[in-house]
Amino acid sequence: MTSPTTPEPASHTLDDDLARHMSGWSKRFDKDHDDQSPLPSHHPMCLGCGQDNPHGHQLEVLRDGDGVLARHVFDARHTGAPGIAHGGAVATVIDDLFGFVLYSVGEPGVTRHLGVDYLAPVLLGTPYVFRARLDRRDGRKLFVSAEGTDETGRVVMKAEALFIVVGLTHFKDVNAQSNPPVAP
Numbered sequence: 001m002t003s004p005t006t007p008e009p010a011s012h013t014l015d016d017d018l019a020r021h022m023s024g025w026s027k028r029f030d031k032d033h034d035d036q037s038p039l040p041s042h043h044p045m046c047l048g049c050g051q052d053n054p055h056g057h058q059l060e061v062l063r064d065g066d067g068v069l070a071r072h073v074f075d076a077r078h079t080g081a082p083g084i085a086h087g088g089a090v091a092t093v094i095d096d097l098f099g100f101v102l103y104s105v106g107e108p109g110v111t112r113h114l115g116v117d118y119l120a121p122v123l124l125g126t127p128y129v130f131r132a133r134l135d136r137r138d139g140r141k142l143f144v145s146a147e148g149t150d151e152t153g154r155v156v157m158k159a160e161a162l163f164i165v166v167g168l169t170h171f172k173d174v175n176a177q178s179n180p181p182v183a184p
């Protein structure tokens with residue numbers, strides 16, 4: 001529910017977004033994306049990384065060699081069992097991080113399959129590092145993997161996913177069929 005102090009999301013039209021993202025996604029990791037430099041968010045309202053989404057994780061994702069990295073602290077909004085991050089919130093962060101691996105591919109893609117192994121509780125208010133990479137590509141199929149570690153280096157979760165490369169028309173076609181976005 002929107003509180004009176006919750007900022008209204010900025011207005012972004014699909015055509016604006018597509019135009020902006022088209023140039024963004026055509027860029028591979030390059031001189032603009034030096035190692036350990038931040039990568040642009042998918043979209044200002046993206047649940048994972050959008051800076052205008054007050055309900056999102058507002059991830060800041062860095063290029064990390066051939067992969068990507070995000071440092072993240074889950075908070076009370078992400079509670080599952082008391083004191084522990086909800087598994088769906090952890091999966092959201094990882095799914096979104098995989099969406100940043102697309103920068104190394106230079107083409108847009110969407111999640112076809114996501115698998116998560118929860119090896120240890122992910123605690124609220126505790127810093128974790130999540131890393132993801134492209135393992136292999138088979139035509140339009142991108143096989144990616146990731147893991148999350150705590151400050152001691154202990155691996156608390158692992159994930160693997162299949163992303164499918166799609167054209168930008170995928171997003172346009174889907175939006176043409178859907179209802180207009182609703183403000184939170």
Ligand SMILES: CCCCCCCC/C=C\CCCCCCCC(=O)SCCNC(=O)CCNC(=O)[C@H](O)C(C)(C)COP(=O)(O)OP(=O)(O)OC[C@H]1O[C@@H](n2cnc3c(N)ncnc32)[C@H](O)[C@@H]1OP(=O)(O)O
Binds near residue numbers: 043109162
């Ligand atoms: C608002 C404007 C924004 C504009 C922005 C523009 C740029 C943004 C760009 C990028 C954003 C990235 C943002 C990341 C955010 C995080 C990621 C998400 O949340 S993504 C959302 C959730 N995912 C979906 O909504 C997909 C829904 N699914 C589909 O639309 C279709 O299923 C689709 C397009 C993915 C594929 O459909 P098919 O009918 O073409 O293909 P099929 O038969 O399903 O399978 C594809 C291939 O995968 C294999 N496959 C399927 N499951 C497999 C499995 N478990 N293991 C191995 N292979 C598998 C199959 O055998 C097939 O292989 P074979 O191509 O024939 O060789």
